Amino acid sequence: xxxxxxxxxxxKYKDNLTYYKxxxxxxxxxxxxxxxxxxxxxxWALGFKQFGGSNEFFxxxxxxxxxxxxxxxxxxCHEGATTDVFSMLPVDRAKAMMLDQKTPITDxxxxxxxxxxxxxxxATDTLKDKDKLxxxxxxxxxxxxxxxxxxACLKCHDGMALHQPGMKAIMFRDTVKELSLVAASxxxxxHKEHVGAQKIALPKSDVCIECHADSKKLADSLKRAxxxxxxxxxHSQNVRMDGGDLVHWIxxxxxxxxxxxxxxxxxxxxxxxxxxxGAKDNAAIKFNHAxxxxxDIPVVNGKKLDCADCHKPDGDGVGIQRIKYExxxxxCHSLGIxxxxxxxxxxxxxxxxxxxxxxALNDRWSQWAKDNVKGLDGVALNAFVQDRGREILARWxxxxxxxxxxxxxxxxxxxxxxxxxxxxxxxxxxxDVKDGKPSxxxxxxxxxxxxxxxxxxxxxxxxxxxxxxxxxxAQKSKDTTDILLPAQKSCAECHRPRDYxxxxxxxxxxxAPTFGKANMKIAKQQxxxxxxxxxxxxCHKYHVPAAEMEMAKSLTK
Amino acid sequence: MVxxxxxxPWFIFTLLATAGAVILYLARFHPASLPFAFELPGxxxxxxxxxxxxxxxRIGLLFGTLAFLIFLFAAALGVRKKxxxxxxxxxxLWLKAHVWFTVLTIPLVLLHSGFAMGSPHxxxxxxxxxxxxxxxxxxxAMQQFIPxxxxxxxxxEVVFEQIPHIRKRAVETAEALLADCKPAEAKPDAKxxxxxxxxxxxxxxxxxxxxxxxxxxxxxxxKLKRGGKHRLAKQxxxxxxxxxxxxxxxxxxLSRVEELQACCDERRRTDLQTTLxxxxxxxxxxxxxxxxxxxxxxxxxxxxxxRLFVVNP
Numbered sequence: 091x092x093x094x095x096x097x098x099x100x101x102k103y104k105d106n107l108t109y110y111k112x113x114x115x116x117x118x119x120x121x122x123x124x125x126x127x128x129x130x131x132x133x134w135a136l137g138f139k140q141f142g143g144s145n146e147f148f149x150x151x152x153x154x155x156x157x158x159x160x161x162x163x164x165x166x167c168h169e170g171a172t173t174d175v176f177s178m179l180p181v182d183r184a185k186a187m188m189l190d191q192k193t194p195i196t197d198x199x200x201x202x203x204x205x206x207x208x209x210x211x212x213a214t215d216t217l218k219d220k221d222k223l224x225x226x227x228x229x230x231x232x233x234x235x236x237x238x239x240x241x242a243c244l245k246c247h248d249g250m251a252l253h254q255p256g257m258k259a260i261m262f263r264d265t266v267k268e269l270s271l272v273a274a275s276x277x278x279x280x281h282k283e284h285v286g287a288q289k290i291a292l293p294k295s296d297v298c299i300e301c302h303a304d305s306k307k308l309a310d311s312l313k314r315a316x317x318x319x320x321x322x323x324x325h326s327q328n329v330r331m332d333g334g335d336l337v338h339w340i341x342x343x344x345x346x347x348x349x350x351x352x353x354x355x356x357x358x359x360x361x362x363x364x365x366x367x368g369a370k371d372n373a374a375i376k377f378n379h380a381x382x383x384x385x386d387i388p389v390v391n392g393k394k395l396d397c398a399d400c401h402k403p404d405g406d407g408v409g410i411q412r413i414k415y416e417x418x419x420x421x422c423h424s425l426g427i428x429x430x431x432x433x434x435x436x437x438x439x440x441x442x443x444x445x446x447x448x449x450a451l452n453d454r455w456s457q458w459a460k461d462n463v464k465g466l467d468g469v470a471l472n473a474f475v476q477d478r479g480r481e482i483l484a485r486w487x488x489x490x491x492x493x494x495x496x497x498x499x500x501x502x503x504x505x506x507x508x509x510x511x512x513x514x515x516x517x518x519x520x521x522d523v524k525d526g527k528p529s530x531x532x533x534x535x536x537x538x539x540x541x542x543x544x545x546x547x548x549x550x551x552x553x554x555x556x557x558x559x560x561x562x563x564a565q566k567s568k569d570t571t572d573i574l575l576p577a578q579k580s581c582a583e584c585h586r587p588r589d590y591x592x593x594x595x596x597x598x599x600x601x602a603p604t605f606g607k608a609n610m611k612i613a614k615q616q617x618x619x620x621x622x623x624x625x626x627x628x629c630h631k632y633h634v635p636a637a638e639m640e641m642a643k644s645l646t647k
Numbered sequence: 648m649v650x651x652x653x654x655x656p657w658f659i660f661t662l663l664a665t666a667g668a669v670i671l672y673l674a675r676f677h678p679a680s681l682p683f684a685f686e687l688p689g690x691x692x693x694x695x696x697x698x699x700x701x702x703x704x705r706i707g708l709l710f711g712t713l714a715f716l717i718f719l720f721a722a723a724l725g726v727r728k729k730x731x732x733x734x735x736x737x738x739x740l741w742l743k744a745h746v747w748f749t750v751l752t753i754p755l756v757l758l759h760s761g762f763a764m765g766s767p768h769x770x771x772x773x774x775x776x777x778x779x780x781x782x783x784x785x786x787x788a789m790q791q792f793i794p795x796x797x798x799x800x801x802x803x804e805v806v807f808e809q810i811p812h813i814r815k816r817a818v819e820t821a822e823a824l825l826a827d828c829k830p831a832e833a834k835p836d837a838k839x840x841x842x843x844x845x846x847x848x849x850x851x852x853x854x855x856x857x858x859x860x861x862x863x864x865x866x867x868x869x870k871l872k873r874g875g876k877h878r879l880a881k882q883x884x885x886x887x888x889x890x891x892x893x894x895x896x897x898x899x900x901l902s903r904v905e906e907l908q909a910c911c912d913e914r915r916r917t918d919l920q921t922t923l924x925x926x927x928x929x930x931x932x933x934x935x936x937x938x939x940x941x942x943x944x945x946x947x948x949x950x951x952x953x954r955l956f957v958v959n960p
Contacts, residue, residue: 102805102913106812114808116928120935127936131943148951150766164955171955175947178954231690231705239956282699303679 139174148173151284158287167242167283243277248639253632260638262338262543264321265329268345271313275301280632295354298626302352312349319343326369328536339364339371339538355624356586361578364541370571375535376520379567379574390421397557397564407550413537419520427497427514428478434458436497436514444517445529448493452479498523498530541575545629554609584613585628588621648742648790657747665754668710672758675706701761703956710759714752715949718942721749725935749783752776772948775941782934793927800923801916807924810917817910818869821861824903828858853896857904860892865907874918879911 103109113121138147145164153161160166164173172178187198216222253272263269279300280293301307321329322343329340341363352358363369381387382395390399400418402411413419415438425436434454437443447454455478459466466474486496496502501516517523522533541547558565560576567574616622634641674685691705701707724745728738756776764770797804805813846854868879879885889908896904 099803102813102816103809106809109806109808109812112808116925116932120932123932123936124939127940128943131940131947135943135947146767148766148768148955150763150769168955173951173955175950178950278699285699 136176136179138176140176143173145173149284152287154283154286154290155288156290157283167239169238169242237276239278240276247277260634260641262319262331262340263317263641264319264331265323265327265340265343266317266319267322267343269315269317271315272311292627295624295626299353302349303358305349305351308349308351314346316345326364326372328372328374328538330536336539337536338543339541340543341366341369354586355626356582356620359578359582362542362575364573364575365577369573371538371573373535373537373570374522374533375537375570376522377570379564379572381568383565388422397561401557403549403553408546408548409539410549412539423515423520425514427502428482429513431455431458431462431478433462441498441517441529441532444497445490445494448490448497451482455479494529499525541573542629545631547629554606555613556608556610559613582624584616584620584622585624586620586622587624589619593619593621648739648746648787649794650787650791654743654747657743661747661751664751668754668758671706672710675704676701676761700956701763702759702952707759707761710755711949714755714759715942715945717748717752717755718938718945721745722938722942746783746787749780753780768951769948772941772944775937775944779934779938779941782930782937786930786934789927789930793923797920797923797927801920803916804920805917807920810921813913813917814869817914818866820910821866821869821907824907825858825861825866827903828854828861847897849897850899853900856892856895857900857907860888861907864888865911869910869914874914875922880915880918882915885911885915 145162148164157167164171187202190198193201216226253275260269280297281290282293283290301311321327321340323340325342327340328337330337350358350360352360387395389395400413403409404411415423420435420438425438426432426434427436428434437447452475455475456471459471459474463474482493485502486493488495496516497514498517501519502513504513517530517532521535524531524533552560560580561574562576562580563572564574670681670685671687671691673681674687675691678685687706691709693704702711724741727733727735727741731738756773760769760773764773864879868874868877871877874880879888885908889904889911893901893904
């Protein structure tokens with residue numbers, strides 16, 4: 091059957107010229123598979139919940155342990171949401187229409203058709219009218235703000251609406267003239283859910299930087315409200331907040347300060363508030379740091395004075411113990427009014443107590459003699475008291491007024507040798523003293539317990555560094571009003587992302603914080619390479635503390 | 648569809664659209680990584696703060712919506728092919744748009760999903776999408792060289808849909824030859840044809856040889872559903888078998904043997920054509936149904952995602 095002509099070729103197809111009507115098996119298979127895929131897809135989508143499908147199917151990731159009890163209860167957080175597509179179909183309406191026996195079926199179908207026609211007409215009108223279309227588009231976009239999830243969070247986490255500047259403003263509201271408020275972002279901006287079964291991780295700095303590195307965002311989101319803080323002052327002050335015991339250093343009350351654009355602790359972070367021009371330590375105490383490091387200062391407990399002799403860390407490793415006269419000063423600066431009577435000291439504290447002590451000197455001598463001299467009878471005791479009285483009158487002429495003058499304003503000449511430390515420095519040597527009756531008045535010293543009001547600082551994490559590494563001016567400072575705290579720049583030398591251009595050791599190894607003894611090698615390495623944690627949340631808090639929640643809520647209304 | 652120079656504008660368009668989508672994505676989610684300043688258009692800026700979602704942002708929704716519309720457009724190619732007389736652009740243009748727009752969905756889908764598979768539901772959609780795209784790319788690859796192979800190895804390509812008919816005719820031809828090879832039975836009432844030449848002994852032997860060949864080789868081969876493993880399916884073996892057959896038959900039968908050989912050759916060619924056609928079009932058996940499933944799953948995803956996140960009761 092040679093095929094040399096078209097006719098011969100066409101012979102092959104003879105009797106089968108309608109082959110195209112039947113369709114090829116590949117096409118038939120494709121058609122039926124397509125039909126099957128569509129039906130299977132629709133049944134799957136519409137019947138998923140009807141067939142007992144779990145919400146887990148739509149879960150983008152494991153629920154954190156914080157919210158583990160809500161697993162498979164999407165509606166707790168996704169309020170009003172459903173994964174049941176079938177329920178969205180107007181099945182009930184259709185069923186009601188079909189079961190309506192009063193109206194003829196033709197009328198029922200016509201009514202349904204009219205409704206569909208009306209909806210279609212409205213949709214067509216919207217599409218034709220530019221304004222309507224724009225309004226519908228905006229309404230749709232506005233509805234996509236996901237705010238419902240935040241509202242669901244707030245059902246349990248009530249009041250978590252204010253950002254940290256708000257918290258700062260609220261906590262120190264009595265010292266400010268302006269409340270700067272920033273409403274908190276969406277909860278999910280920082281707290282990422284569905285990313286693992288472990289506890290929700292705290293956000294990293296990049297989340298904060300997203301806003302804080304954007305001047306426009308900062309300007310747009312910040313709200314300022316004038317506030318008449320009763321303690322607000324144009325100068326820095328050391329205050330006890332709300333009559334509490336803790337002394338805070340408070341910066342001058344400012345207004346309308348432009349928020350800094352921050353890209354990291356080492357990049358754009360403002361200097362600490364105590365670094366600003368004119369900031370002073372108004373501790374109302376006179377202390378010359380430089381003098382205490384001078385060469386002629388005698389050794390204490392067998393060694394030269396060191397920072398740690400007075401500044402001892404707290405038990406929790408966070409702060410430094412308060413300076414107390416009895417603990418830190420008395421050993422060298424006793425209030426001994428009689429060098430011959432060791433331990434015979436004026437009381438340290440209230441001027442009234444001092445005056446009372448002076449008024450009752452005879453009793454005090456007598457008591458001292460009873461405590462310190464053995465076998466003293468009444469006659470000898472009297473003689474002792476009279477002898478001390480004569481001597482002190484010789485040194486402090488003028489009776490009680492003379493004694494007060496000596497004690498509060500003049501003091502006694504410095505003693506030497508064994509009597510060193512047993513002579514009386516005047517109160518005025520360390521305190522602000524004003525003359526007054528019946529006794530002079532001493533300004534209450536307020537050495538700040540807390541300088542960094544916006545975030546915690548743990549001395550315990552820095553014991554591998556010597557004190558002067560950070561407090562470099564301390565040994566030179568002569569004036570108490572000098573603020574001897576480290577500059578922010580100094581902190582950022584270590585607290586910054588690791589600089590891999592200068593890393594000497596294995597770049598994969600992070601420099602671990604060292605809490606042990608001074609180790610200048612590590613300190614030097616940290617300064618050079620950085621890499622010590624510097625996340626915003628290492629220092630700053632974001633949400634308003636529970637104690638201030640009510641105040642916070644009142645501000646956001 | 649052969650990828651040639653006419654696709655260059657489409658390629659450039661897809662490249663530019665991808666770059667545009669990536670810039671929008673970076674401007675929205677990683678502005679610091681952009682080497683230049685770029686401000687998002689106001690409508691693409693989310694009203695609220697940023698959240699732990701890519702697909703739920705306006706940019707993400709834009710990418711998702713565009714990808715879904717492209718899915719619908721891609722599916723419309725099937726309709727366009729059926730309605731060839733509609734004046735809505737040439738099918739070739741539609742095919743090019745089908746290919747390049749769907750290529751564009753790769754960045755759109757990845758940017759919409761934030762490069763994550765998400766839930767089992769969205770993972771299912773993603774795998775469905777990968778299958779659709781994979782089979783699509785496979786199809787395009789096949790179309791680059793199979794048509795040339797068909798042209799080269801099948802100079803007499805037949806209408807694909809006629810192949811079953813042609814095979815049927817070949818079987819009929821073989822069966823007819825088989826019937827002719829059987830010795831005629833003498834009918835008692837038949838009048839002898841005075842002009843008829845009585846078959847010679849050689850003719851009878853030839854007939855028997857041909858009959859044996861047809862019964863044992865040719866007919867089983869021609870009736871096979873898939874003839875690939877039969878010895879006649881190999882060109883050289885077939886030629887050799889027919890050469891030997893021709894040597895053993897008388898000249899009277901030669902033309903009939905050649906006719907039988909032509910049937911077997913035809914069968915061999917249609918087998919090859921079928922195989923190549925299966926490679927050329929077989930992927931559509933997966934591509935088309937899964938594409939439709941993808942559209943339904945994507946629609947389902949859109950509804951559920953909106954109901955889960957954007958609902959404001």
